[in-house]
Amino acid sequence: MAFNFMVAFLSTTLMLSVFSPGNALSLNYYEKTCPDAELIIANTVKKEFASDKTVPAAILRMHFHDCFIRGCDASVLLNSKGNTKAEKDGPPNVSLHAFYVIDNAKKAVEASCPGVVSCADILALAARDAIYLSGGPSWDVPKGRKDGRTSKASETIQLPAPTFNISQLQQSFSQRGLSMEDLVALSGGHTLGFSHCSSFKNRIHNFNATHDVDPSMHPSFAASLKSICPVKTNAKNAGTTMDPSSTTFDNTYYKLILKKKSLFSSDQALLDTPKTKDLVTKFASSKEAFSKAFVNSMIKMSSINGGQEVRKDCREVN
Ligand code: HEM
Known part of the structure; x- marks a missing residue:
């Protein structure tokens, strides 16, 4: 048991150093700056799940699609602006839904500690909470992701397709x-x-x-x-x-x-x-x-690096 834990810990640490050369992630990232962040996010996801049982699937897929394009930087949450179509409006993402869950979690977190917790971290934590609420495992999510400033619909072609061999x-x-x-x-x-x-x-x-x-x-x-x-x-x-x-x-x-x-x-x-x-x-x-x-594998995928800022509004760059 202790050995298994050690192996898991070491492999996670190794992965984090491999995948996060820019933003080093850590388990206690918000310990001093926003100690209740995880609880606030978990409560929001739980509340939305109570009225819509499709929320966990939506959040999990949203997180996957975020991480696969430009790393886990919440680029999937940005709205299209003018002629610039964002990832959200790329063909594989038009069926993503429940963005309001992340907006609500962000609002609640901002009320407690403004400008501290990134949208990318909120999405990663909400995905973990979604799995747990669906009867799956729970785990500690390393945090400290930054939000990106770029989101292009054209890049969603890089997502794997259901026809892939x-x-x-x-x-x-x-x-x-x-x-x-x-x-x-x-x-x-x-x-x-x-x-x-x-x-x-x-x-x-x-x-x-x-x-x-x-x-x-x-x-x-x-x-x-x-x-x-x-x-x-x-x-x-x-x-x-x-x-x-x-x-x-x-x-x-x-x-x-x-x-x-x-x-x-x-x-x-x-x-x-x-x-x-x-x-x-x-x-x-x-x-x-x-x-x-x-x-x-979730910890590995969630640690793909990206992002530069902590957005105030998950749908818009600062
Ligand atoms: C391996 C490559 C993958 C492909 C080709 C793929 C493709 C797809 C497609 C085509 C859909 C249905 C979209 C629709 O018709 O509305 C879907 C749904 C979904 N995918 Fe994947 N996926 C892949 C991997 C993943 C991964 C890694 C995750 C999460 C860890 C994931 C989570 C989901 C979930 C939860 C849904 C249901 C979404 C909902 O009900 O709102 N997929 N996927």
Whole structure:
């Protein structure tokens, strides 16, 4: 136990020094300047979760999309201004939602300690709280991120797409210092939330020249998705939950992959190398193993560096 803790501590420390050459993160960053920050943020997320159970999924995905573009610098929270379209308005981000949760947390924190806590830290902490509220693990989040001053819709093309194969996924993650284990563990975020038909429709209609349906998808699952997402539909909001227990953080996602019942090519592709397949199998058989790996990988992803200032308003640069 003590050894495990030491290994986790050392690996986290190592990661932080690798990933945060600019802003060194630390667990007690706000100890003197805003000691109640974490409590205030946790209370806000809890309150919003009570009235909308989709909040955790939204916040988790928002944090991931933030970290993958320019590091975890809250660039995803900036509003478009004039002709400059921000990340928020880039195609993969139009389905992000619940930005008001971060606004409310920021307002509450500003009332206690103005100008101290970055929006990037608020988002990282809210993502941790969101996982915990959904029945997942909790962990100490290193803090001290700064908010960025640049956000470009055009850069959202750098986010991994649901059509990605395993080598494209590997490349996308390794460019950000994340391993294959991180890829498999973090993809488990798909235990929460909802997907629109547009994100997986390519797999169930006219997949390729020889198959209407992606052969890596179970035929009965494809049939049920076809009834939700017919070829021609005007229902823009049609779609389905990522897994049947979509508001609970559990390991169902991995069990579904093994049954060929995952939504995206990028999910199913995790079976395409022996290493990632072994991890999917391991996480499918143990929620504890998944939770432990998820926490490690979240700390790594959340530590991708970026940002220069502490914004006053999360939607605008100072
Ligand atoms: C590995 C590459 C990934 C790809 C290609 C991918 C792609 C997608 C897509 C296409 C959606 C559905 C969007 C929609 O139709 O509205 C989605 C939803 C979601 N993703 Fe990912 N994702 C990836 C990794 C991650 C990671 C690393 C996390 C978090 C750790 C994550 C968390 C989520 C969550 C929680 C949702 C549901 C959002 C909601 O219900 O509001 N994803 N993802």
